[in-house]
Amino acid sequence: MASLETAVDQRRWWKEILFILGFYLVYAQIRNQFGSNGLFATSTTTAADNARRIINLEKKIGLFFEEQLQSFFIDWGWFLWFWNVFYGSLHFVVTIGTGIFLFRKFPARFLRYRTGLAITTALAMVGFATFPLMPPRLLSTPPPYGGSMTDFAFVDTLAVHGGLWSFDSGTLQALSNQWAAMPSLHLAWAAWCALALIPILKSPWTRLIMWAYPVATSFGIVVTANHYWVDGLAGLIVLIMGMECARWISRMRFS
Numbered sequence: 247m248a249s250l251e252t253a254v255d256q257r258r259w260w261k262e263i264l265f266i267l268g269f270y271l272v273y274a275q276i277r278n279q280f281g282s283n284g285l286f287a288t289s290t291t292t293a294a295d296n297a298r299r300i301i302n303l304e305k306k307i308g309l310f311f312e313e314q315l316q317s318f319f320i321d322w323g324w325f326l327w328f329w330n331v332f333y334g335s336l337h338f339v340v341t342i343g344t345g346i347f348l349f350r351k352f353p354a355r356f357l358r359y360r361t362g363l364a365i366t367t368a369l370a371m372v373g374f375a376t377f378p379l380m381p382p383r384l385l386s387t388p389p390p391y392g393g394s395m396t397d398f399a400f401v402d403t404l405a406v407h408g409g410l411w412s413f414d415s416g417t418l419q420a421l422s423n424q425w426a427a428m429p430s431l432h433l434a435w436a437a438w439c440a441l442a443l444i445p446i447l448k449s450p451w452t453r454l455i456m457w458a459y460p461v462a463t464s465f466g467i468v469v470t471a472n473h474y475w476v477d478g479l480a481g482l483i484v485l486i487m488g489m490e491c492a493r494w495i496s497r498m499r500f501s
Contacts (some may be wrong), residue, residue: 262349266345273367275373290391296428304481315469316471329465332352332462337432358492359438366488368488373484374423380393383400401471429480431481436463440456
């Protein structure tokens with residue numbers, strides 16, 4: 247039987263960088279081609295109708311709380327600035343840091359979790375393509391990206407309280423898929439980091455921080471009005487599917 251540790255140790259770091267960079271570029275291209283400005287873009291009406299469906303589902307089960315949660319904090323400028331920065335930066339920083347740590351210290355674990363993350367992200371692309379979803383922050387804003395739904399009071403906290411970047415940037419609007427809300431990769435990637443690190447961290451404090459990270463991400467994606475809680479749940483589901491596929495691939499490859 248092939249040794250998983252040996253197989254991973256023989257890989258060069260630059261090959262992993264090329265693989266990850268290439269995969270991300272393909273992901274970004276596909277994500278944006280089915281987005282608000284892409285070649286296969288769906289209409290604003292479709293994205294808004296899907297938002298209505300999600301909200302109606304949440305109301306039906308008595309768990310439509312996103313609007314009330316944001317309204318409670320909406321005047322806390324410094325607080326929402328922090329969550330805007332959290333949302334816009336840690337998504338990449340912590341995920342990349344986790345990957346580097348695994349590659350250097352636990353190469354066998356890195357291979358399995360890298361594969362799981364790739365599959366999770368690929369599954370999310372299916373969601374972006376088949377279910378374009380207008381995020382809460384755009385519901386009451388005017389076209390071309392907004393739904394002009396005056397019966398909702400969601401606020402784009404990034405536009406009001408600022409952060410390290412802006413959706414109003416012409417370049418970002420042209421490149422970004424404004425309707426890639428379902429599923430939430432922010433929560434999927436955050437939970438991936440926790441699953442990858444918690445079993446191998448020795449310090450109780452570092453384990454506690456990693457437990458708190460996806461919980462904080464869940465709060466952040468809702469309070470900034472970038473996602474509905476259902477998007478987060480969908481993100482966890484695609485993560486479970488991605489990691490199960492990675493586990494199956496690992497068994498097939500090294501059995």
